[in-house]
Amino acid sequence: MADEGHGTDGGRLGGVRAGIVATGSELLTGRITDRNGPWVAERLGDLGVEVSHLVLVGDRGEDMAAALRFLAGDGIDLVVTTGGLGPTADDLTAEVVAAETDRPLELDEHMEKVVGDIIAKFADRLRWDADALAAANRKQAMVPRGATPIRPAGTAPGLAVPPHPERGGPTVLVLPGPPREVRAMWDEALASGPVRDVLARTAPWAETHLRLFGVPESEIAATLRDVGDTTDLTPLEITTCLRDFTLEVDLRHAPGSTAAATARDAVVAEIDRRHGRTIFSRTGQTIDELLFELLDGQVVATAESCTGGLLAGRLTAPAGASAHVAGGVVSYSNDAKADLLGVPRELIDAHGAVSPQVAEAMADGALARFGATIAVAITGVAGPGGGTEAKPVGYVCFCVRTADGRTLARDPVLPGERGDIRERSVVLAMHLMRRALSGEGEPAPV
Amino acid sequence: MADEGHGTDGGRLGGVRAGIVATGSELLTGRITDRNGPWVAERLGDLGVEVSHLVLVGDRGEDMAAALRFLAGDGIDLVVTTGGLGPTADDLTAEVVAAETDRPLELDEHMEKVVGDIIAKFADRLRWDADALAAANRKQAMVPRGATPIRPAGTAPGLAVPPHPERGGPTVLVLPGPPREVRAMWDEALASGPVRDVLARTAPWAETHLRLFGVPESEIAATLRDVGDTTDLTPLEITTCLRDFTLEVDLRHAPGSTAAATARDAVVAEIDRRHGRTIFSRTGQTIDELLFELLDGQVVATAESCTGGLLAGRLTAPAGASAHVAGGVVSYSNDAKADLLGVPRELIDAHGAVSPQVAEAMADGALARFGATIAVAITGVAGPGGGTEAKPVGYVCFCVRTADGRTLARDPVLPGERGDIRERSVVLAMHLMRRALSGEGEPAPV
Incomplete structure (x- = not known):
């Protein structure tokens, strides 16, 4: 662990692997920090999904396609994309995902009406003329064949796209860019058929969250090393993180594993014994x-x-x-x-x-x-x-x-x-x- | 532009393309936000380098190698990696980069002494025994053949690794994970031979920074569209960003282009005419x-x-x-x-x-x-x-x-x-x- 203030030890958990692609040229200027990737990663982690890559790409079709192909070639089961679903020409995600999964884009008439009704409300404010409006409307209602549209929280519907019909590869969940919309659409996205099919192959992790104040991270590292000398910690994922001057120790493991439960109990007991006075929360409460x-x-x-x-x-x-x-x-x-x-x-x-x-x-x-x-x-x-x-x-x-x-x-x-x-x-x-x-x-x- | 509050319009600039790989499993849990990628992206942008991908990967050799191969295959000239340079077994970056560029790792005796002297100071605090100390020391002083080591700001030296001797591909700049160290080592990294060779092929962009308060982003978008109707804006990169409730408008273009300068002047004049009262800074001052x-x-x-x-x-x-x-x-x-x-x-x-x-x-x-x-x-x-x-x-x-x-x-x-x-x-x-x-x-x- 070369990184200051945080680290992950212990074994990896099996199951579903996911990658995240956040699109938007502004994310690559360094001035805007991507807020979707980490949020999606944390949600997926809670569901027991292992996120192996988070890729930020600009609003260019070829860069986006390259990122999708990279993740598909890397054995990923689920790709979540954010951004690039707007009405303008550089909003390319639906098109790129349709091409990569070999599913032609088709107009979804129900979604066209849903989007049309939403856009109509904003039309005056955006000062769009009627033709531009209808075109934007149609563009945002195009759905790759066999995909499930997800109701928009803003103006852009999401898409749950099943794997390529012959080659297989990942299921792709396509979400818009505004963080508020991603959060609002998440539950419906998880409930969509293609995403549900992938998530059926995993189960939420069992988690323990300790919060300590007033102990240096190096001491917890030493404690963990010592526990590891006598107990097999490989079925456990241990994350220590110094955030807001508080030491967060999170233990996660696959549910139902007795080896993992034993390892977790050994870790908690030793942290309690050595650093018990500094623990102020056992629930993750701030x-x-x-x-x-x-x-x-x-x-x-x-x-x-x-x-x-x-x-x-x-x-x-x-x-x-x-x-x-x-x-x-x-x-x-x-x-x-x-x-x-x-x-x-x-x-x-x-x-x-x-x-x-x-x-x-x-x-x-x-x-x-x-x-x-x-x-x-x-x-x-x-x-x-x-x-x-x-x-x-x-x-x-x-x-x-x-x-x-x-x-x-x-x-x-x-x-x-x-x-x-x-x-x-x-x-x-x-x-x-x-x-x-x-x-x-x-x-x-x- | 589907993203709320920011967007990029206009053409792309030619020259050097870069990718960034930030390593660290903790970056994929969603609890830690990568602070190195955006910082490096902004620095590279200022030098006129176009960053096309930012990839976050865990501390796994195969994932890291896959990310490097992905960027190499995508025509990238410069890859900057952060993290994974520490003394522990899961710090794999030097090894992976050496393998991908086909450059065997060799002990750099001067660096061994530099690292040894630094580690000695911390030895008591870290409670390492002498053997572990010497091993950590040696591991951190291993340099891929032909690469230039970069003096550590913490305990881990960086590496500037030239392209694969036969296949070519990107130059790789390897930096440690702690943001403080990345920042402290940046200037020396840029001055290293391999990085200097790549950067010689680009030039810093000419930049204009306007800061406005009290104007909605949609109005600036409309202004930019109208200017675009009469002036060719393609030689200009225009980024608008709503941050801290302030609208930031940044114009960048390749130096010495009169077409770009004309476009820039047209944009600034029209923003001045329509929104001049809301401009409070023309230097980027906050x-x-x-x-x-x-x-x-x-x-x-x-x-x-x-x-x-x-x-x-x-x-x-x-x-x-x-x-x-x-x-x-x-x-x-x-x-x-x-x-x-x-x-x-x-x-x-x-x-x-x-x-x-x-x-x-x-x-x-x-x-x-x-x-x-x-x-x-x-x-x-x-x-x-x-x-x-x-x-x-x-x-x-x-x-x-x-x-x-x-x-x-x-x-x-x-x-x-x-x-x-x-x-x-x-x-x-x-x-x-x-x-x-x-x-x-x-x-x-x-």
Whole structure:
């Protein structure tokens, strides 16, 4: 594993293999990140399908055809394409897939009416003339012979295309480009005959999701290596991933395998034994979701310096946050700390704006000013300037305080650059809130 | 163009074609997004190289080899691979590339020493024993015959591998997986003999970058179609992209082409004529960069309700923001609006917390409490609940006010879901600040 922050170990699972082709020249300029491929890959993975290739190609027929032939030649059972289904001339996917599976395009009159009705609603806005409209309509209703059209979520129907009638090869599921439409059409796509036939040959994996905070990935890697010395881990797929400063450990295996279940239990037991204190979720729940539940009935206030409002922004991201978030102060200047949070100026002079003492006073100020039941204060050196030997870049002071007098305070030196330090501080603050609210006491070192 | 929010029109440029292969099984689970492919694609694009495929494959030798053969068979001149260069058994890229270009792997003694010195520093931390260390060291110093090693930024050297000595085919640039290392090694990779030989056959494109705010993409599409009716746009590559609620229009063409320059001038002139008021940058500068410059010498305060601190978080993202950001209040509750910003409770009762009147009072409060020269207030209905017929979800009131009495206020209904509405509000607020500071007066409708 050369990649930083994530890796996959263990054996491969058998069954259905899939490839994904995302089309769109804009995906190859580097300015747009493909959002469909990873989403489709995750959905397929959940169904027990192994995704072996994800190919991004431009809006050129020959490039798209080459990608399809590559996957067909590579023993793939199912190809999912996204994009290239629009009304314009460079939207070529249906045509290319029809040619590759040797299925002539035929007008589907029902789909023509469905698309026509949808387009009619947009016609004024798009300022198309009637002829262009009818042509676009017809183009989007062309279906390869024997394929099943999938009702559009936008204006473009999808297609579930069975393998080539003589040569065989993959079933091709053709979906439009807009991520919203892909998501909206997914369930109907899975239910279509050709896709159902392929998926009948697989079964969803059994999955275990552990979420840990405050343990380096290298330690989990060492733990996994040690378990592997005494237990056969090959029937298990183990993915470790450092995301949002949280270590995600996902174990997947084919359902019904006792060898896999034994391996999984051995891994979980050893992670529990060595790193149990750092596990905060065994269901895959995020810290945001967990904290949202814990905050029910509380009144939350924030006092942020180096994170500049990012913690408040994150706590208010979920719908319904107004039920428990009162608000916060971004006290970027010393004056703001004194005037808006009542931090004594002598305290700032004596200890500096970045100090455990000032963090505590900020939390007290937030509790009082917002009438809160729990307050969180963050003050730190996010850099790149402003660091000293005693308080280097990354030095951040946290204080979580509740109205009934509990306090959790920390002042670690966080690694990374300015953006990392700010984001990492937000996550650490959320974990401190979680511990304060769940009565877990002092957090593990981070 | 089936894809929402972006598209590419116009002709293709000749010259060098490249493909990218990103390896790593974790990239195919959907949980990790490949960050190397788009970055490399953008760099290559800037050099005038056309990227035709980006392939993501797992850590399996046969899948990787299949991807390389696919690109070689497709007339690609340059393949860039990322990942799979680590010390463990599933790091296979060097081996696969050596086999595909028929170049036996040979120990590079200089690289062995370079890698050895680097690994030695980490040895304790990684807890490797001496034998494992030496083996890892040797594995990472194996270079295909005739290839140029590239100094590691982490522990893994890169490789610039010339085409197959008889069959020809692509030059292969092999880089490690960690995005930081790819970026750090890029310049030296470009300077290596084999890569330099390929790039000699191309030249950087001439580029024009327009950034517009407050114009729908469909109108730019119509403008481009109309220009295309009278001017030949084929020598131009036009990319439009809706990102961060800003419309990016990028024009690229081969250097020295007068036909392309004429086409470019026609496009820019027509966009200017129809949408000139919405253009805020002609250099590709972002609103964040532009605003950072405009805020020099100001004292900024924010008062946020529905955006919950995201505006303050964004204004404090750049290094050096403390020179002009004083702070802000997240007044999520009515009490907070009254207590921390001095919004009269009667005003809230009379007009509602989401109203132009309350936005104005919030801005006044922020100006006064932070001693600011410019304050921005945002209060709105982010949803999904809380909307009424008069104030539906997406109704957001903005007020930008300066200490010397200028005011810019808006209260649009913004489209999208909760997250979109919050992010879009932040961007709109930044544009209102820009207009207030650059004396442009009332913004165009958004």
